[in-house]
Amino acid sequence: MAMISRTNFGHKAWARFGLRAGQWAATTALAASLAACATMGRGSPPAMAGNGTPEIPIDTMKEVTRTLSSDAFEGRAPGTEGERKTIALLKERFAAAGLQPGNNGSWVQKVPLIEMTGADYSPMIVKGGGQAIRLAPGDDYVAVSYRVTPETRIEDSEIVFVGYGINAPEKGWNDYAGIDMTGKTALILVNDPDYDADTLDGPFGGRAMTYYGRWTYKFEEAARQGATAALIVHDTFPAAYGWNVVQSSWTGAQAYAQTADDGASQTRANGWVQKPMAERIMTMAGQDLAAMTAAAKRKGFAAVPLGVTTSFGFDSAIRRFESNNVIGVLPGSERPDEVVLYTAHWDHLGRCKADETGDDICNGAIDNATGTAALVALAEAHVKAGAPERSIAFVAVTAEESGLLGSEYYAANPVFPLDQTVGGVNMDALSLAGPANDVVVVGGGKSELDAYLDDALGELGRTATPEPTPEKGYYYRSDHFSLAKRGVPMFYVESGEDLIEGGTAAGAAAAADYTENRYHGPQDEYDPDWNWDGAEQDLRLFYRLGRSLANTGAWPNWLDGDEFRRIRDESCAASDTGC
CATH class of the missing domain: 3.50.30.30 (Glucose Oxidase; domain 1)
Structure with missing residues (x-):
């Protein structure tokens, strides 16, 4: 049976959203407090003029998600035939999208692992x-x-x-x-x-x-x-x-x-x-x-x-073995050495405990074929819009389920220097429950990125809901954390809980259904009847966040007193060319 991540202890976006309707009200006072914190001490983002969102290629999302989560990919465990197929597919799709190989002419960064x-x-x-x-x-x-x-x-x-x-x-x-x-x-x-x-x-x-x-x-x-x-x-x-x-x-x-x-x-x-x-x-x-x-x-x-x-x-x-991060880049038109990141993990659990039908493949359709497909779809959208001022890198990392290992290796051995990395967006397990009025902000009130998020949400007509359980430290349990702890400001914005159809009760029910019936099990499979409107809505937001960072000369930082501010300041002070 595949190991549950020591870093995540089973956390994913939908798993965290399993609040009962009655629990929602209990978070209101804390949410208001978090929202107040999130508006303090921020810099202002650049105007989004000319950065309107192009059409999001949802057909790409569907196709890549369906393919990656098929039985032929055997659950995408690192070091398996499923990994070989995943890497080949991502290389093909990144190239077709119009990206360039991101690691000095190579599409991959070798990640040496130890078990x-x-x-x-x-x-x-x-x-x-x-x-x-x-x-x-x-x-x-x-x-x-x-x-x-x-x-x-x-x-x-x-x-x-x-x-x-x-x-x-x-x-x-x-x-x-x-x-x-x-x-x-x-x-x-x-x-x-x-x-x-x-x-x-x-x-x-x-x-x-x-x-x-x-x-x-x-x-x-x-x-x-x-x-x-x-x-x-x-x-x-x-x-x-x-x-x-x-x-x-x-x-x-x-x-x-x-x-x-x-x-x-x-x-x-x-x-x-x-x-x-x-x-x-x-x-x-x-x-x-x-x-x-x-x-x-x-x-x-x-x-x-x-x-x-x-x-x-x-x-x-x-046991020593090797896996791969996959990296594609859209070079910037004016400051190509300054880089904005999109990250998502391509791996899942591979073969796991069989269900009652004998199915022992943990396909990981939502977790995280959806996030990996989002990298491809966003790459297509950004290329179609033309090169922004800064470069945008699309990084599909390995071994998240084993403890954020691919992102940790990248952050410790960055292809793009961290003092020249502006910030980024991490995507882990998109919701397919339908569109929502809100998004859930994990780790709000930590950095000047909040202003960029508020600006994008305002233009898209959505609101920000602070995470209901900040005491559980979910900001520190996904791949963006490997970069954040080294000073790079990172967004972690998850699908909303307040669904347009059904409100928070419907959102909680969808989350509970996923957590109880599919999360980290063979039932996390592609469903042709999924409602992709919410995923498209989220990708429009992610596009705008990345595009805004890529078309500004600003370097958003952590807020004063944040645990990562000192690390970023020291990195910037030692740099002649970056932040």
């Missing part, structure tokens, strides 16, 4: 004060290694409680201040210090999760601090998923993008522990987890060495 499968896990033994606690693998803790090594052993590593594990210079916050983590294991709380706020006010966005709340950041920061291992305390509400999701996602085969050092700069082990186990560890150390959690929410918290040690280990089977 590591853990086995022979030992219990985790925590010792201190003459006592010992035994944590069972899978049930009490999970762990993997980001280092490409056949054997991982953690021996008598001192555990240090580091609160939320955040080092945010722009906020004057450093949970690692004054502590040397060499040889030690960081015990870390999930989410942000102010995650349980009722509003969006707070040093870390209040209820809205920031990057500092994501487990990916916490493991990265622990590695930067020199920790031997990092363990996050699982708590269902701030994590936004139960232990069963952690357990299923962090066991079995794990895929990674290869790095030059084979992960040597990472911790030796990263994992999670059940909250009751963390409470027992704290008690053994003479501490109380609840009290320590309360202390960690306050600025100036100092990491606490617990005086207890942990030991555990496992083996890893290693």
Whole structure:
């Protein structure tokens, strides 16, 4: 059975929209607060004169979606015959659309991947004060290694409680201040210090999760601090998923993008522990987890060495293989070295658990044949309109379902320098429930891109609905995030919930039907009876967003105080030719 993405933990656009009608009203106050944040501190976009939307080739959307999601493509798993067919189709369609090969004369960027499968896990033994606690693998803790090594052993590593594990210079916050983590294991709380706020006010966005709340950041920061291992305390509400999701996602085969050092700069082990186990560890150390959690929410918290040690280990089977990102470009007429991106992932799960009919192909029609088809359709529309001032690149990335690996590899090895990348639009799982009055803005109020979105929505007669559950951090769970965390401002705008026919109740019903009956299963297949009006509506918006960025000399930035502002500013300051 195909692995559920550790990065996504099952999230897709429609899956997130599964609100019952009664839940909608509960989000109103928060939505209003988010909308207010989204209008603050923005620059103004250029006028859209001359940038009117051409006809969107919906027949292209239908044809490419149908072909990519056919059984002949076997679910488009990376490294399979399905990938070979997908890459060939995208090359053909990009060329026919009038794009040029985007990677120095090549249509592809090779993406070296590593698959590591853990086995022979030992219990985790925590010792201190003459006592010992035994944590069972899978049930009490999970762990993997980001280092490409056949054997991982953690021996008598001192555990240090580091609160939320955040080092945010722009906020004057450093949970690692004054502590040397060499040889030690960081015990870390999930989410942000102010995650349980009722509003969006707070040093870390209040209820809205920031990057500092994501487990990916916490493991990265622990590695930067020199920790031997990092363990996050699982708590269902701030994590936004139960232990069963952690357990299923962090066991079995794990895929990674290869790095030059084979992960040597990472911790030796990263994992999670059940909250009751963390409470027992704290008690053994003479501490109380609840009290320590309360202390960690306050600025100036100092990491606490617990005086207890942990030991555990496992083996890893290693498989190296290669996949591909596909890149086409429409060169700009005036500033071709400045680039606007469209991104979407072409991959899906391949063969998966069979349904009651014996069908074991997860076709991924909506997820994400629709987004991949949108790349082709938008390429045709932009070429037909003629070259804009800046170049537009269309990037179909691999291995999103394995943890954003294709986009991560691209962002770490950019074909177009990041300081010359203006921004972009990511497309993941378009809605086929019909046209909507609104769009859902994921990560609104973070960057000056908001002004471009407001301008385009106004001209198209649509409204922006803030995401109803910002505490779950969905902005950090799709391919645009690989670029955003390196400073490139990225749109993540999803299909609306307020359908023209049926309103929010109809939107919620369509979302629930997809989530319950088709998402990540063999039933996510092409349906000739789909209503494509909503997809066409969304592509008109995506076209205008990309075209507007490509026909301006402005460089939209993150807002002051955003976690990515410092990264972008440093990148721009070091550049002689870009932002």
